[in-house]
Amino acid sequence: MLTLQLNEFSLEDFLANYWQQKPVLIRQGFPGWQDLISPDELAGLACEPQIESRLICQRAGQWQAQNGPFEQYAHLGERDWTLVVQAVDHWSPEVAALVQAFAFIPQWRFDDVMISYAVPGGGVGPHIDLYDVFICQGSGRRRWRVGERGPHRQFVAHACLLHTDPFEPVIDAELTAGDILYIPPGFPHDGVTLEHSMSFSVGFRSKSARDMVSGLADYLIDHELGTGLIHDPGRPRQPHPGQINASDFGLIRQQMQAVLSDAALMADFTGTMLSVTKCELDLQALEWPLNSAELLSRLQQAALVRTGGLRCLYLQENIAQGICYIDGEKYVFSAGCVPALMNLCDQNRIDAVLLGEALQDMDFVEALLGWVNQGYWYFDE
């Protein structure tokens, strides 16, 4: 497993002074870096219709951008283009493992690993993101410039390319393999490739209030909750039929407030909503499904690895009740399974030791069997 080396500063220092606050260059965060995927493999992924990708190039100073899937790259030439592929952690176990190096930020904040391959002069152009990103430089060299947070103008440079005006850099550095550039939301940045190069962007995002309220609405509908109507017996005679008076407005707000004040409902909603995957999983269902005896016996020899992009969460709020949330679903097991559930959610790899006494719980084994047979976890052999 890759281990992040912070060298000059500690993780505590990074979290206290940089995370969400200011950009920082971490030289040789991954010493001895080896690319986790080859340019050819990346180009191959960008040919798949279910994978989100973009080709960005500059032709005579004009930005051009095109969404994948792509059929060929031969026409692109030697300069000034880059291929960007989203959520590669869903398709490559090696790339999924990179996320572990950033596990000091909780999983519910994680978005995806985006990878770019660029030829000299290539880059996506100066832009601002809504997310926190660790841009891990792979092979090749790239010059990165990062500006101050501020009221930078944004404009559509091409159909799927939102750019920002030129900015004064506060960081201006050449990155080589193993260097990491951390950029919080709102800081303009621009990376121009000096030689054929790969970048691995580990991105973290939080949801907006709007996303959460939309998600809550869907959650209430899917789970047939919040169906009660306002009950208003004993209402006084209304002198103003067109008015929503203070007491009625209070009833209306109270009805919605009751949903948000329901800690158990909000825990279930939060767990299910935040464990929904960003996009399709690369599930490899077993051709010959196991039965539980076979599962238990194989677990004596091998560990299970979580499929890249699968989200498994638990809440401090209700884990003691044996509750966890996997891929947008709530699961409830007996209290004896709690340590196993925590390991299942905390670790990318689990084995018989980490699952412990949960392997004696038939409900848990049954659920695990379903997950393994469907490919949510696979044996690492």
Added chain:
Amino acid sequence: MLTLQLNEFSLEDFLANYWQQKPVLIRQGFPGWQDLISPDELAGLACEPQIESRLICQRAGQWQAQNGPFEQYAHLGERDWTLVVQAVDHWSPEVAALVQAFAFIPQWRFDDVMISYAVPGGGVGPHIDLYDVFICQGSGRRRWRVGERGPHRQFVAHACLLHTDPFEPVIDAELTAGDILYIPPGFPHDGVTLEHSMSFSVGFRSKSARDMVSGLADYLIDHELGTGLIHDPGRPRQPHPGQINASDFGLIRQQMQAVLSDAALMADFTGTMLSVTKCELDLQALEWPLNSAELLSRLQQAALVRTGGLRCLYLQENIAQGICYIDGEKYVFSAGCVPALMNLCDQNRIDAVLLGEALQDMDFVEALLGWVNQGYWYFDE
């Protein structure tokens, strides 16, 4: 205008002891009742594709139901069928005026006026509603039975017909023209027509928490609100990547709570959401649009009537700021317009006196001109 006569009890008595609590028969609530629409006109409305209607009949003890629009009724015979048309207040000014008689219940609680025409033996069958209804008996006689609130089984008697099991009546009465039966949500009821008869159901509904949360999500999206992301600088190192810890769960809940705690946002959301019409309005835009001088001069001679089904609301919370909500839109006028806005929302009919000094406010006159030219209000001449 029709005036409700409560005879034996006062309106205060009705609101304190019956509204949302128990069913009650109001004998001769509308003495000298005359049908507000003829069976032929009702049958005509049910031929329109934009109007929701149903035909319900019993054939050999089997319930049958069909949604409109209908082309003919000749095949139906002399017995055991009823035609039900929704939201007739949207299409008939006389029916819209009936709602005024129930203006002691605020407009935001109002749903629609549903009208049925039935031949002997006809009825929709025993059922339970989610709304409060005043069933006003028109011409003809109908026997109504109402049971106790309770855990009555509900079942699908036919594709669009949800029935309930037979029940013990607490009210069993024959209604004649002018009688009114009030039924709160949850009380099973069954009306069987004794002779050709018309029923006018003035229905009141409140929204569920689910409807409100869905509406809020749409409101945030339409108005580009709630876009801020969770900001979590200074987070401690997370020992459990799969956990949403208590402090993060707090941040997530707080982000949504901030929306519900924003009184101004919630007032605007409530006003816009609850002023959306139930279904299409019968807007008759003026063929020769007026200019403001013409509008003001015509207002000296004639009153303006609100198109049936149009919802106009204001909140005690923010009316002093000149804010009102019409047909799902927020309007803001100067403080001098407040009395006019209240009349506009409270009254079905407004004239130059009720609009008062707002007619000197050019913004208000401009808005009123737009509403009149589009047909939201029309001159009563």
